[in-house]
Amino acid sequence: MSIFFYNDNAPYKSDIVLLINSGTISDIIQNGLTFKEWFLKEFKFPGLSELISYFVKHPKNCKGHIVIIVDGIDQYLSINEYFKTFIELLHGIQHNSFIKIVMGLRVNNWVNLQPAVTGSAFLTSAWYKGLFFDEDKNTNVPSLNKEEILFTLSKIEGKPILESDLHPGLLSQFKTPFWLQIYYKLKQEVKTLELSNQLLCLELINYFLENKIFLSKNSTEKIFILKEISREISKGAVCQRVAKENILNYVNSYPEAYQELLYGGILIEEKRLTTSIPTEIVKFLNDDIYTYFLFLQLTEKFHFKPDKYFFEEILINYSEDQVLRAHLLNWSIRFCINRNEIQALKNIFTLPFTNEEKNKAFNFICDVALFELGKTDSKFNAQTIDIEFIDIMVSGRIMSKHYKAAVKQLSERVFDENIQIILNVISCSISIVDMDKHGLAENMQTLKRYNKELLELFPINPYDLISFFNNILVGKPNNSKTLLEKIDALCHNISKSKPLPNSMLSSYEMIAYRLAIIVLFSDKSFKECSSLCEAIIKKYPKIFYLRSSVFSSFLLVAITQTSLKLNKLKTTQRVLNLLGKLIASPNSYHTPYILASYILAKANFSNYTGNYKNVITEVDNGMQLATQHNLQIFEISFQLIKIDALKHINDSESVSQAIKDLLNYLAINKLTMPDFVNLNDEKFNHTFKILKSYKSNNI
Numbered sequence: 001m002s003i004f005f006y007n008d009n010a011p012y013k014s015d016i017v018l019l020i021n022s023g024t025i026s027d028i029i030q031n032g033l034t035f036k037e038w039f040l041k042e043f044k045f046p047g048l049s050e051l052i053s054y055f056v057k058h059p060k061n062c063k064g065h066i067v068i069i070v071d072g073i074d075q076y077l078s079i080n081e082y083f084k085t086f087i088e089l090l091h092g093i094q095h096n097s098f099i100k101i102v103m104g105l106r107v108n109n110w111v112n113l114q115p116a117v118t119g120s121a122f123l124t125s126a127w128y129k130g131l132f133f134d135e136d137k138n139t140n141v142p143s144l145n146k147e148e149i150l151f152t153l154s155k156i157e158g159k160p161i162l163e164s165d166l167h168p169g170l171l172s173q174f175k176t177p178f179w180l181q182i183y184y185k186l187k188q189e190v191k192t193l194e195l196s197n198q199l200l201c202l203e204l205i206n207y208f209l210e211n212k213i214f215l216s217k218n219s220t221e222k223i224f225i226l227k228e229i230s231r232e233i234s235k236g237a238v239c240q241r242v243a244k245e246n247i248l249n250y251v252n253s254y255p256e257a258y259q260e261l262l263y264g265g266i267l268i269e270e271k272r273l274t275t276s277i278p279t280e281i282v283k284f285l286n287d288d289i290y291t292y293f294l295f296l297q298l299t300e301k302f303h304f305k306p307d308k309y310f311f312e313e314i315l316i317n318y319s320e321d322q323v324l325r326a327h328l329l330n331w332s333i334r335f336c337i338n339r340n341e342i343q344a345l346k347n348i349f350t351l352p353f354t355n356e357e358k359n360k361a362f363n364f365i366c367d368v369a370l371f372e373l374g375k376t377d378s379k380f381n382a383q384t385i386d387i388e389f390i391d392i393m394v395s396g397r398i399m400s401k402h403y404k405a406a407v408k409q410l411s412e413r414v415f416d417e418n419i420q421i422i423l424n425v426i427s428c429s430i431s432i433v434d435m436d437k438h439g440l441a442e443n444m445q446t447l448k449r450y451n452k453e454l455l456e457l458f459p460i461n462p463y464d465l466i467s468f469f470n471n472i473l474v475g476k477p478n479n480s481k482t483l484l485e486k487i488d489a490l491c492h493n494i495s496k497s498k499p500l501p502n503s504m505l506s507s508y509e510m511i512a513y514r515l516a517i518i519v520l521f522s523d524k525s526f527k528e529c530s531s532l533c534e535a536i537i538k539k540y541p542k543i544f545y546l547r548s549s550v551f552s553s554f555l556l557v558a559i560t561q562t563s564l565k566l567n568k569l570k571t572t573q574r575v576l577n578l579l580g581k582l583i584a585s586p587n588s589y590h591t592p593y594i595l596a597s598y599i600l601a602k603a604n605f606s607n608y609t610g611n612y613k614n615v616i617t618e619v620d621n622g623m624q625l626a627t628q629h630n631l632q633i634f635e636i637s638f639q640l641i642k643i644d645a646l647k648h649i650n651d652s653e654s655v656s657q658a659i660k661d662l663l664n665y666l667a668i669n670k671l672t673m674p675d676f677v678n679l680n681d682e683k684f685n686h687t688f689k690i691l692k693s694y695k696s697n698n699i
Contacts, residue, residue, distance in 0.1 A: 014064030022072040025082075035085050048092030052099065062098055071104035074263060077113075087113070094122040106265050143175040153195065156184055161195065169201045173288065178265075182208050192374045199367045202334055205288050212264055221257035225250050226266070227300070229282060230293040240290055244269065244280040291324065295331040306336055306344040308351070315351055329357065330364055337368045340379035342388040349395060349548035352587035359591060362396040366406035373413060382413040387507065390422055394507040395549035399593045399631060404430055418457060421450050425458075425511055428466045432518075433593075433633055435671055437473040444470060458512045460490045465515040472522070472674045480523050487516050488528065494535040502546045510551045517558045522676035526565040533559050544578070553582060553590050557597040561679065564601075564608055572605055592629040596622055600634060603641050604679050607648075615645035632669060636677045639665070640688065644680045647687070663694055 004012050028038045036047050045051040055062040076082040090113075093099050105113065144152070146163060149171060153161040163171070173179050183200075186193075186207045193200045213222050228250050232242040244251070251258045261267045268285045284290035302310045314332065318325035329348065336344050348361045369389070372378040393407065407430065411423035424446050431440035447454065447463050454461050464483055471478045490512075513536055520529035533555060537543055546552040556579040563571040579598055582588050590598075603618035619642045626634040639662040646655045666673065678688045 012064070016064065016066045018066065018068045020068060020070045020073070022075065025073060025076055035089070048089060048099065049094075052093065052096045055098065056096065064098070066099045067102065068099065069102045069104075074106050074109050077105075077109050077263065090123060091120060094120060106263075109263065144177055144180075145175075146171065149174045149180070152180055156180075156187065157195075166195050167198045167200065169198050170195060173201055173204065176286070178286075179204055192371060197367050197371075198330070198364060199334070199371055201288075202330060205292055209289065209292060212266065216260070216264075218254070218257040218260060221254040222261055222266075223296075225254060225258055225261065226293045227297050229267070229284070230290055230297050233283075233290065234294055234297070240287065241270075241281045241283040244282050247282060288327075291327045292331065294324075295328055295335075298328070299335065304339075306332060306341055306347075308347050310344070311347040311351055315353060326357065326360070329353075329361055333361060333364050334368050337365070337372050337380050338378065340384050342380075342386075342392070345392060346388075346548065349392075349589060352547075354586050355589055358589045359396075362392075363400055363402040365392060366400070366402035370406055370409055373409065383415045385410065385414050385419055386416065387419070390419060391507050393423075393426065394510055395551070396589075396591065399430070399433060399591075399629065401630075417450075418453065421447070421453055421457065422507065422511070425454075425462045425466070428462070429511070429515065432466070432469045432473075433631075435473060435633060435674060435677075437470070440466070440470050440473065458508050459493065460486060460512050460516060462512055462515055465512070465519050468519050469522075469674075469676070472676065473672070478523070480525075483519065484523070484525060484528065487520060487532065490516060491528070491532045491535045494532075494539050497539045499541050500539055502540055502542055505540055505543070505546075505551070510549070514551070514554060517555075518676070521558065521562060521565075524565075526562050529558070529562045530566060533562065544582075547588055550589060550591055550594050553579065553588075553594045554597070556582070557594065557601055560601045561604065564605060569605075569609065576601060576605060592625060593631060596625050596629070596631050596634045599625065600637055600641070600679065603638065607641055607645050608681065610648070612645040612649045615641060619645075632671060633677055635665065636662070636671070636673060637679055640678055640680060640684070640691075643687070643691075644684050659691065662691070 004010055005015070005017075006013070028035065031038075033041070039048070040046050043051060045054065070086075073082075073086070077086065090101065093101060103110075150161050150163065150166070153166070153174070174183070182204050186204060189207075190203065193203060213219055213226070216222065225247070229242055229247055232246050233240050258267075262269060265285055266289060268283055270281050270283070284293075298310070298313060299306070301313070311332070314325060314328050318328060333345065333348075336342065345361075345365060349358055353361070369380065372380040373382065375381075393403070396403070407423055407426050411420060411427055414420050414423065424443050427443045428440055428447070431437075431443060444463070444466060447466070451461070451463065454463055464486060468478055468480075468483055470476075513532070517529060517532060520526075520532060536555065540546075543555060544552050556575055560572055560575045560579065563569075563575060576598075579601070583590050583595060583598055599618055599622040603615050603622060606612070606614040606618060619638045622638045623635060625631070626638060639658060643655060643658045643662070646658055665671075673688075673692050678684065680688070
């Protein structure tokens with residue numbers, strides 16, 4: 001500071017910088033002074049205009065500049081008397097070249113103040129908007145760029161934050177500096193939310209509104225006004241604005257609450273001069289806040305009971321605005337889990353929301369469930385988790401990182417023994433697909449204690465099915481005969497059942513059937529596998545109309561691969577076409593795991609039918625998908641099919657490279673090659689055994 005103002009050679013030695021902030025004004029008020037009295041006391045002039053007049057008349061006495069910095073006074077501008085005083089201050093600096101005023105104001109206060117500036121020719125011409133000015137938002141504060149956001153977050157977190165650490169929704173939200181400040185405050189109170197979690201976007205909004213609206217003075221009136229404004233906007237207003245005359249009733253009924261919303265930075269008023277008669281419009285300062293009150297309006301319409309009609313309202317009324325519909329779905333998920341209305345969430349999957357929406361919703365359900373589970377006062381807790389939530393867990397993305405985290409933590413905390421058992425079985429299924437023998441052994445150790453309960457809950461003891469895969473992963477021989485007899489008995493029992501609607505298909509059945517099918521296929525018992533699939537279809541004849549679960553798609557994949565092994569090429573082609581149509585349908589529900597399975601089935605079919613060039617194309621597409629979603633089992637299977645196809649076209653150089661790539665992948669990821677990853681025909685078995693015998697140092 002001294003090098004600028006106090007040193008002998010300071011460049012601004014003759015200049016004066018005056019800071020007027022909330023503390024200054026508070027002192028003036030407490031001392032019972034007016035602004036003019038304070039100014040006279042400090043500067044021996046009654047006001048700025050008198051000071052300017054003096055130096056205009058005596059220019060030789062003007063040695064430098066006066067810079068007045070006005071900051072932190074937003075709270076006072078809501079009071080009419082102080083607002084007028086501030087306008088007088090601005091008008092007092094007219095026609096001079098030596099006094100500058102720098103103001104730090106909220107956007108809403110600047111909008112209210114702007115007419116006072118534009119009403120003065122001098123102020124209009126002298127006003128400096130800065131290097132950036134957003135005419136729509138009336139602000140000269142530009143949005144933060146990616147580098148600025150990451151730098152600020154790194155300072156808050158005390159460690160380097162990369163773009164990959166941040167959910168894309170947060171990156172967009174943090175472009176407005178205001179939300180970074182809210183995040184800093186929220187972080188002091190909530191330690192469990194991570195920057196990679198989309199839920200943080202909603203919790204920031206909720207935290208801000210809770211402190212700014214719900215716990216404030218006149219909260220009831222404020223909430224009412226905001227809901228009515230969002231209702232008016234939702235009728236079709238352009239750019240999420242509403243003419244003030246449409247809400248004048250509420251403004252006049254609750255003037256104090258309305259003014260507080262304006263000065264609190266929730267609402268903003270603007271004058272539109274583009275029409276023959278100037279009009280005033282009102283809008284939310286932030287679109288995220290508008291979305292929240294739009295959702296609040298929706299919950300009230302359905303009396304805070306989310307049901308099929310509640311979600312149909314979101315589906316139909318917001319079909320033209322996918323972004324807004326996604327936000328409303330997220331608020332709905334948070335609302336349902338917060339109130340433990342889990343049954344209602346199933347409507348997201350039964351209604352024709354898009355596949356992308358269903359996949360994102362499933363991940364978000366997992367995130368919100370974990371967050372609520374960590375709260376001390378949540379209705380969704382270790383005691384209340386029941387089969388309704390498990391039904392959702394079984395129906396969706398079994399290989400997403402959100403799912404794995406949710407299953408792991410839920411299984412460690414849940415009180416209900418039956419729910420804990422099914423979660424442990426799911427954990428075993430995840431370990432099998434991940435080829436994680438250590439994780440599998442750990443979960444099996446827990447399941448050992450529940451042999452009686454497993455037999456009562458499931459149509460076949462899943463521990464026996466899981467043991468089959470455990471033996472494969474650890475290299476032990478399987479006594480398949482006994483297990484095959486149990487699966488045959490299961491198949492016989494299913495066949496005896498009368499046809500049932502899809503609604504009767506339980507989560508326990510889906511888990512058991514899925515494991516049994518994979519056991520039969522891995523054991524190369526293809527006829528038995530085909531019989532089991534047929535029995536399931538007979539029991540649930542409308543299974544392929546099931547759009548709320550990936551089980552129907554899984555069943556089609558199993559039928560495709562099994563038919564191919566039984567050399568039923570026409571059946572394989574027909575089922576592949578059906579599966580392709582199902583996946584192509586925008587409203588069906590499939591996951592990256594199912595899509596990778598479909599691509600693998602197509603590659604395998606092409607390999608069996610001699611279309612080797614198409615195999616390479618499908619494999620490349622499948623590898624890209626498998627890598628993106630960390631589906632290691634598929635990466636190995638795709639590589640094996642590629643090696644087989646390249647062998648058939650006698651491309652020895654490419655075969656060698658493909659083998660090196662596969663062995664290198666296994667070594668880097670510390671994986672083995674269990675038998676169930678090889679989908680090629682019997683002629684490839686010899687090659688597969690050789691590849692299995694390779695060590696990493698042979699690469």
